[in-house]
Amino acid sequence: MKTQLALGVDIGGTNTVFGLCDRDGNIKFETSISTNDYTNPADLISTVHSKIKETGLLETIAGIGIGAPNGNYYTGTIDFAPNLSWKGIIPLAGMFKAKFEKPTLLTNDANAAAIGEMIYGCATDLTHFVMITLGTGLGSGVVINKKLIYGDDGFAGEYGHIRVIPNGRECGCGRKGCLETYASSTGVVRSISELASENKFHSILKQDDATSARDVFVAAEQGDLFANEIVNYTANILGNALADFTCFSSPQSFVLFGGIAQNGDQFGEKVKAIMDTNMLKVYENKVDVRISSLHDKNAAILGASSLVWNDLV
């Protein structure tokens, strides 16, 4: 009997990546297509199906896991995703299930990342943890007793939209001061223009569209004082937020993933130091900050596929 494989599909605003992997996270096949090429999700599913069929591994698929923006686990739908051209409510899990005749689960990308860390990554030993994905926005997935929590409507765990600065930065959600306006790639770049500092005038950082969060971290490493201030400012806001968020679920660890965290353990260490200093006494020295171990692998496919091993098989 052939090894069972999971099909992991990550729907992104730009690309859809998908692949086949086994229970240990070994990827047997992976590829990527442009999401925007498909105005109809049924056509995208047909393309995924043909490409998987070509591998000759279709019969070995135990199930399908999908990570998608605004993905609702309970309904298997993508609900009003602002970054996709598919409007309204798309019953994507049902459509995949019908085409492949395989059980299919769907959730949002941060939740998929959390399960990915639990199945293949740095959280296999954890019972209670919170995944924090630092990308264009800040996503989160909350694991309690080894189970992801979805809440009443499937949308629990939106830590990026907890407001940390009253009347702070304007957020895409229409509110002000949300954590993700500070602690995300976008937030780091915004700090170039929005953070007041005398060092700004001597900085190599430019206030233009070409400057990335990575540029800020590289400049900080090279001794740019203003860049360093931005890194510390970001770590300070995130560390303080994590200290407070510990009051929700009292996790063993926060797991950081994405561009900002990837700039090395140093950022994670700064976040942890600030979290520790601002922690409620009862939680002191109990909460770890880990950096995802899936950075150098195809985390998106692994995260999506992990739904299969966690909830289906």
Added chain:
Amino acid sequence: MKTQLALGVDIGGTNTVFGLCDRDGNIKFETSISTNDYTNPADLISTVHSKIKETGLLETIAGIGIGAPNGNYYTGTIDFAPNLSWKGIIPLAGMFKAKFEKPTLLTNDANAAAIGEMIYGCATDLTHFVMITLGTGLGSGVVINKKLIYGDDGFAGEYGHIRVIPNGRECGCGRKGCLETYASSTGVVRSISELASENKFHSILKQDDATSARDVFVAAEQGDLFANEIVNYTANILGNALADFTCFSSPQSFVLFGGIAQNGDQFGEKVKAIMDTNMLKVYENKVDVRISSLHDKNAAILGASSLVWNDLV
């Protein structure tokens, strides 16, 4: 066969109340002793035992539930409770179990209140909700999938110590701006001196130790402008906090209990209106604010006893 009863014990800084009730929340016996009279918890337990024995109902007890400050569900201990004269770690559940020879569970008072609402109160129909107790401080108990969450160490759900105003009011925990420094009886009284207002000079409210949160609410009802400002300020901070806390577990409802909430549905309605206005779009019109239905009953005994029906029987 006689009806099975639960013994509920609520340990408070001033009084310990305890009583026997059936599965439907009918209290068959209740009384109260002064916690401070017992420098040794074993003596307090002996007194509780004698008083229960006198009722002739000892044999009908199915189990014992205890609500206590800093109560740890996992270990059955009271850990370093600042308001009790018993210092260090007190293995209270084990001591009750040994004396009564009945299964015993212990948790903190807000968690007990949450389970009380789920078993007897206004949350019997809810799967996901958050209990908020507004007393001297702000306590909370988080229910997900009909289960109270305890986190890794037994101390999950400390919403009173999430900081809502950066560098805000000094809190007893040593940090600044915690929700409970604003939204609690103590917080309301603090607002008399700490909230700036031109109306303060025309107010009947006095900045002295004799003025209570209830006085503030009564004055507000009587048209005192400053008192009304304090009520609105408190509702504003609490409503905004609940909007953000929805991002954690996406509950169906918050359930408010305690002096402030008891001042009628009006305060709850204000909190809900502010929560709704500040809610992340995905949660809009999904989250209710309810007022405990156990106010006029002995909520402390009911909360503690509910542990027995929820977790033991």
